Amino acid sequence: MAYYDLISEVIDLIKRYEKESGSPGQEGYLFAQWMTEHYKKNSDQPVSEPEWDGKSNGRSADSVINTSLVHLYRYAKLNAKAAIANTSFSTPDEFIYLISLVSLGSMSKTALIKLNVHEKSAGMQIVNRLIHNGLVEQAALDSDKRNRMIDITSKGTQILNECMQNIKKASSDVTEPLSYLEKMDLIRILTKLENFHESKTRTVS
Numbered sequence: 596m597a598y599y600d601l602i603s604e605v606i607d608l609i610k611r612y613e614k615e616s617g618s619p620g621q622e623g624y625l626f627a628q629w630m631t632e633h634y635k636k637n638s639d640q641p642v643s644e645p646e647w648d649g650k651s652n653g654r655s656a657d658s659v660i661n662t663s664l665v666h667l668y669r670y671a672k673l674n675a676k677a678a679i680a681n682t683s684f685s686t687p688d689e690f691i692y693l694i695s696l697v698s699l700g701s702m703s704k705t706a707l708i709k710l711n712v713h714e715k716s717a718g719m720q721i722v723n724r725l726i727h728n729g730l731v732e733q734a735a736l737d738s739d740k741r742n743r744m745i746d747i748t749s750k751g752t753q754i755l756n757e758c759m760q761n762i763k764k765a766s767s768d769v770t771e772p773l774s775y776l777e778k779m780d781l782i783r784i785l786t787k788l789e790n791f792h793e794s795k796t797r798t799v800s
Contacts, residue, residue: 608633631776671769678765683728683754688713688721690762693730693747693755701746703736730754 612629647659675687684690688711695710696702702710708718722745725731730751733743747755770778 627776628779631780667769671765674765674768675762678761679758682758683730684758685724686721689725689730690755690758692721692725693751694762696731696745696747697752697755701744703742704733704745705742707745725751 608630609626611633612626616625616629647654647656649658672687675690679687679690691711692707695707699710704719704722705715707722708715711718713721722731722733726733729748731745732748733745736742736744770781773781
């Protein structure tokens with residue numbers, strides 16, 4: 596397809612998007628989401644099943660997905676460790692806890708630990724290291740003196756900002772081969788999985 600044919604197709608899609616969405620915004624990601632759904636609905640192509648190691652011997656898709664998630668976690672952890680080399684952080688979990696506080700504001704120790712899916716003992720060790728290094732501070736709740744509200748300090752904010760460029764680079768390296776649309780699809784899939792397991796964990800607890 597020549598470039599002008601592709602441009603013409605995109606223009607037609609934008610016109611259809613404006614008509615179907617009613618009150619469209621100008622955000623590119625909204626149009627990209629709509630375009631993905633449009634092609635899914637109007638594609639006559641059957642969903643192709645990829646090949647994977649062990650498939651011919653009966654290895655299931657569930658096994659492949661679980662293994663890939665574990666491997667990707669390890670790759671992400673290696674990148675994160677490289678990003679915090681020669682900083683005040685001793686583990687990637689520490690800057691992830693700080694990012695949680697910056698994004699969502701102060702919260703209780705329990706909420707912060709649960710948000711990052713840690714067991715209580717492991718989460719408390721991370722919080723205590725952050726307190727010891729002056730990166731977060733704690734205050735007792737009036738309603739529950741046993742639980743403490745955790746907030747990031749100015750020192751924590753400064754150190755996090757100093758490392759943020761390296762942290763962003765480490766994150767982008769993990770998803771480097773994916774296109775924008777692939778990233779959006781992956782976010783939807785991973786969010787669905789996380790929401791399921793979070794709900795399941797709440798039910799059990």
